[in-house]
Amino acid sequence: MSANDVPVLLSERDGAVLTLRLNRPEALNALDAGLCEALLRGLEGAAADPQVRCVVLAASGRAFCAGQDLRDPAVAPQGGAKDLGAVVAARYRPLVLRLRSMPVPTLAAVGGVAAGAGAALALLCDIVVARRRAAFLQAFAAIALIPDSGSTWVLPRLVGRARAMGLCLLGDKLPAAQAEAYGLIWKCVDDEAFDHEVAALAQRLAAQPARALARTRELLDAGASSSLEQALQAEAEAQRELGFAADFAEGVEAFASRRAPRFQDR
Numbered sequence: 001m002s003a004n005d006v007p008v009l010l011s012e013r014d015g016a017v018l019t020l021r022l023n024r025p026e027a028l029n030a031l032d033a034g035l036c037e038a039l040l041r042g043l044e045g046a047a048a049d050p051q052v053r054c055v056v057l058a059a060s061g062r063a064f065c066a067g068q069d070l071r072d073p074a075v076a077p078q079g080g081a082k083d084l085g086a087v088v089a090a091r092y093r094p095l096v097l098r099l100r101s102m103p104v105p106t107l108a109a110v111g112g113v114a115a116g117a118g119a120a121l122a123l124l125c126d127i128v129v130a131r132r133r134a135a136f137l138q139a140f141a142a143i144a145l146i147p148d149s150g151s152t153w154v155l156p157r158l159v160g161r162a163r164a165m166g167l168c169l170l171g172d173k174l175p176a177a178q179a180e181a182y183g184l185i186w187k188c189v190d191d192e193a194f195d196h197e198v199a200a201l202a203q204r205l206a207a208q209p210a211r212a213l214a215r216t217r218e219l220l221d222a223g224a225s226s227s228l229e230q231a232l233q234a235e236a237e238a239q240r241e242l243g244f245a246a247d248f249a250e251g252v253e254a255f256a257s258r259r260a261p262r263f264q265d266r
């Protein structure tokens with residue numbers, strides 16, 4: 001809850017889709033301790049709920065998220081320097097690890113600017129769609145910090161070293177259309193089509209085989225830094241597991257019967 005009893009995170013259910021909506025629009029959804037904690041709890045709840053098959057990360061107001069709340073007394077340098085390493089380890093590490101290991105697909109719906117740790121959280125989702133008016137900002141250099149919350153890991157993987165360096169060192173706002181052209185995000189969507197596109201994509205993801213998708217994420221992440229031999233081994237192990245799972249039988253049966261599959265494994 002915020003000081004005026006408004007929840008800092010809203011949970012909205014539409015069938016098997018859970019939307020977690022950052023809700024501090026007056027602060028451009030900047031992340032303070034309360035919001036980080038609420039988001040972690042929201043993700044943990046979704047991971048534990050067998051009825052949830054897709055999580056959408058969204059936000060209220062004109063921004064997606066302005067990153068760390070710079071007015072938060074835990075980080076604000078006024079009144080004495082703070083241990084930012086401790087803040088990052090306590091707040092962002094668990095959040096990033098939870099987000100990246102969700103048992104269901106994650107979709108970031110970026111409706112406005114995503115800066116600093118806010119950009120990292122969006123870019124760590126499986127699929128990122130952004131409103132045309134949105135932008136991505138590596139805000140760290142402007143305040144003499146390094147990119148954190150997994151940014152140094154995810155950025156070069158998405159766009160390569162040259163673009164990651166340019167984005168981080170220069171700190172220019174990258175408009176959504178260019179983010180799509182760079183391969184930083186899945187899709188830039190016209191403003192008026194955004195809500196419909198997000199809802200449709202979330203429902204599609206929710207109908208997909210969640211366990212196979214979660215394994216796919218794991219393997220793609222691991223494959224980026226493993227040998228071909230290791231990747232082949234990991235693929236064989238995952239395929240063995242999935243071959244014994246009910247969703248595989250359901251998928252093959254649905255294919256043979258020319259009907260839509262009803263996947264249930266997580």
Ligand code: T3D
Nearest residue numbers: 027028030066067068069070071075084087115116117139
């Ligand atoms: O600290 C640690 O533990 C390390 C962890 C770091 C993780 C990080 O995320 S570091 C990066 C922190 N974020 C930033 O540095 C971004 C700062 N904000 C901006 O660059 C701009 O505000 C935006 C590009 C996000 C939006 O620009 P614009 O022009 O649309 O809005 P604005 O006028 O700058 O901001 C509107 C209000 O939001 C304003 O408040 P006011 O004057 O109306 O009362 C502004 O101060 C406030 N605001 C914006 N960002 C933050 C913020 N308040 C607190 N924290 C913010 N990050």
